[in-house]
Amino acid sequence: MSESESEPIRVVIVDDHPSLRAGVKADLEGSGVATVVGEASDGGEAIEVVRQSMPDVVLMDLSMPTVQGVDAIKAIVEELPHVKILVLSASEAESNVLEAIKLGAAGYLLKTSTASELADGVTRVYAGDAVFTPSLAGLLLSEFRRTADVEPGEPGLTQRENEILRLVAKGYAYGEIAQELFISTKTVQNHVRNILTKLHLRSRYELMRYAIKRGLDHTG
Amino acid sequence: MEHDLLPEAEPGRRGLWLGILVYRCASFVLTVVLAAIVPLAEPGLTWLALGAVGIWIGVISWFRAWDRPVVRWIDLFISAGFLLVAPLLAEPGSLSEQPFLAAAYPLSTVLTWAAGAGLVPGLAVAGVLFVPLALSRPLNDLPYGELSAGEIAGVITMGVYYAFGAVTIGLFSATLERAARDLRLANEAAIGERERAARARERETMARTLHDSVLQSLALVHRRGRQLSTQPQVAGSEVAELVQVVEEEERALRALLQRQPEDAPEGALPLRTVLQAAAFGISGLTVTVSTVDPVWIRAGGAEEVSAAVRQALDNVVRHAQATGVTIFGERDGADISISVRDDGVGFDVDEASMAADGKLGITRSMRGRIEQVGGTMRIESEPGRGTEVEFRLPAAPDEVTKP
Numbered sequence: 001m002s003e004s005e006s007e008p009i010r011v012v013i014v015d016d017h018p019s020l021r022a023g024v025k026a027d028l029e030g031s032g033v034a035t036v037v038g039e040a041s042d043g044g045e046a047i048e049v050v051r052q053s054m055p056d057v058v059l060m061d062l063s064m065p066t067v068q069g070v071d072a073i074k075a076i077v078e079e080l081p082h083v084k085i086l087v088l089s090a091s092e093a094e095s096n097v098l099e100a101i102k103l104g105a106a107g108y109l110l111k112t113s114t115a116s117e118l119a120d121g122v123t124r125v126y127a128g129d130a131v132f133t134p135s136l137a138g139l140l141l142s143e144f145r146r147t148a149d150v151e152p153g154e155p156g157l158t159q160r161e162n163e164i165l166r167l168v169a170k171g172y173a174y175g176e177i178a179q180e181l182f183i184s185t186k187t188v189q190n191h192v193r194n195i196l197t198k199l200h201l202r203s204r205y206e207l208m209r210y211a212i213k214r215g216l217d218h219t220g
Numbered sequence: 221m222e223h224d225l226l227p228e229a230e231p232g233r234r235g236l237w238l239g240i241l242v243y244r245c246a247s248f249v250l251t252v253v254l255a256a257i258v259p260l261a262e263p264g265l266t267w268l269a270l271g272a273v274g275i276w277i278g279v280i281s282w283f284r285a286w287d288r289p290v291v292r293w294i295d296l297f298i299s300a301g302f303l304l305v306a307p308l309l310a311e312p313g314s315l316s317e318q319p320f321l322a323a324a325y326p327l328s329t330v331l332t333w334a335a336g337a338g339l340v341p342g343l344a345v346a347g348v349l350f351v352p353l354a355l356s357r358p359l360n361d362l363p364y365g366e367l368s369a370g371e372i373a374g375v376i377t378m379g380v381y382y383a384f385g386a387v388t389i390g391l392f393s394a395t396l397e398r399a400a401r402d403l404r405l406a407n408e409a410a411i412g413e414r415e416r417a418a419r420a421r422e423r424e425t426m427a428r429t430l431h432d433s434v435l436q437s438l439a440l441v442h443r444r445g446r447q448l449s450t451q452p453q454v455a456g457s458e459v460a461e462l463v464q465v466v467e468e469e470e471r472a473l474r475a476l477l478q479r480q481p482e483d484a485p486e487g488a489l490p491l492r493t494v495l496q497a498a499a500f501g502i503s504g505l506t507v508t509v510s511t512v513d514p515v516w517i518r519a520g521g522a523e524e525v526s527a528a529v530r531q532a533l534d535n536v537v538r539h540a541q542a543t544g545v546t547i548f549g550e551r552d553g554a555d556i557s558i559s560v561r562d563d564g565v566g567f568d569v570d571e572a573s574m575a576a577d578g579k580l581g582i583t584r585s586m587r588g589r590i591e592q593v594g595g596t597m598r599i600e601s602e603p604g605r606g607t608e609v610e611f612r613l614p615a616a617p618d619e620v621t622k623p
Contacts, residue, residue, distance in 0.1 A: 019444060020439065020443060027447075110439075134508045134510035138512050138513070145512065171548070171561050
């Protein structure tokens with residue numbers, strides 16, 4: 001946040017409500033850390049806009065008419081893996097938040113986040129960090145526990161990672177976690193990043209297993 | 221109006237009634253044949269009596285009225301009367317040659333009672349009919365003193381047949397009834413399943429609608445409202461109030477969106493729903509509910525747990541000066557662990573300072589609630605480092621009950 005002299009982060013906002021886009025844009029540009037280089041009102045348009053404007057970060061709504069957010073995330077992650085995606089969700093209960101994260105989004109924020117939370121989220125995602133809310137940490141914990149007993153060979157959480165995810169789910173900030181566990185904030189961030197990597201690895205395993213199973217079913 | 225057996229009764233019971241009717245007709249034919257063989261004292265009256273019984277059989281077959289109590293009672297009187305009248309109409313002493321003349325047909329009455337009214341009434345009717353059956357010998361001028369042991373045994377055997385008939389048909393009828401009930405229950409369950417699926421679909425649609433429209437616009441209004449409230453020319457306080465109302469609305473909707481999973485174990489609720497209910501309506505700070513699903517809580521204790529969590533939240537609002545509170549719930553072995561953690565000012569966790577702050581009463585009350593459901597409570601706090609209240613209670617068994 002002290003890098004006010006550096007180039008602002010280039011952001012694309014994807015949401016089907018123009019006034020929400022306007023609000024987010026005002027908040028982000030008002031904070032001085034980012035500049036909005038494009039807007040889109042659905043997933044299909046988002047892919048086009050991202051191709052053209054090459055942003056650093058995409059703020060992506062999930063429920064939109066026609067092409068959904070998750071489909072756009074999939075396409076962007078495949079085509080332009082260096083573009084970071086931050087999900088903007090209307091509720092914590094949204095069923096496809098986990099799917100979006102598994103597909104490669106780096107985190108999610110509620111649409112009701114304050115201007116500083118938004119700016120902070122964009123900055124952190126741009127820096128390569130994962131933006132976790134307590135609810136998302138809870139979702140990830142259940143995802144890892146659900147699959148833990150399915151395939152023992154797959155990357156599971158280490159005890160430390162599990163501990164950190166639980167603390168995030170309890171509402172601890174990274175700094176507080178660092179204090180609690182007597183490690184540096186940087187180390188906490190690294191752990192969280194690793195957790196996300198493992199999640200992506202897992203979803204790839206899952207896809208593979210699914211493909212193999214389908215292949216076997218077809219030949220059998 | 222009419223007790224129509226064919227469409228109403230299940231196939232098994234219809235077969236039973238038809239079997240009894242066949243026996244009734246066959247035994248009647250046998251009686252007619254015997255009446256033609258046996259020398260009769262009163263041939264005219266005999267054929268009149270047999271004709272009456274024949275008409276009775278025709279009537280009840282035609283109207284398919286076999287299952288009505290009034291029909292059973294009339295049938296009982298006819299059979300008892302027939303047992304008493306037949307020995308008088310036949311040549312005296314002829315029953316020792318043809319013991320079935322009077323006794324064969326009344327068994328159909330026993331069977332009808334056992335099928336329609338059950339095992340015990342069937343047995344009772346067998347006992348009742350045994351009286352005129354026993355009387356039929358002396359009435360036919362065959363006093364028991366002059367009967368051979370074999371002939372006496374024949375009468376008793378006939379009574380035993382009546383009893384056997386009642387037991388067999390009574391048990392069979394009960395089995396049929398049970399099968400029919402099972403079938404009915406299975407049908408009801410299937411209908412229930414369909415209804416549940418329909419309800420789930422409906423809920424899904426509702427959730428989607430709410431999410432796509434209401435929640436989105438609320439988020440939007442929320443955002444705009446907050447921006448307006450920062451502008452000096454707008455009455456900021458009013459707008460802030462508006463934002464608070466919207467926030468509350470949003471939380472309520474989120475709680476509504478939480479769908480009850482279809483595979484909830486019997487008598488259990490998702491912990492998430494319970495925690496969300498506890499957080500409902502708390503305003504002035506951000507409340508986040510985070511759970512490691514699935515966690516099931518016993519429905520019986522849900523209210524106490526929700527109330528205890530609510531008290532913890534009220535405490536945060538009143539004392540903590542926090543900006544946010546996170547409720548976290550997870551399954552930990554056989555327990556459920558619920559943590560309510562705020563980012564407020566914290567306090568010293570010792571009796572003296574808690575009593576001085578007036579925190580002891582509410583703490584006891586929370587502890588009381590959670591102990592009522594077999595749980596424990598722990599408070600962790602330090603001045604300047606927020607407060608965490610942790611509840612632990614036994615989890616609901618998580619076997620999923622599926623039919």
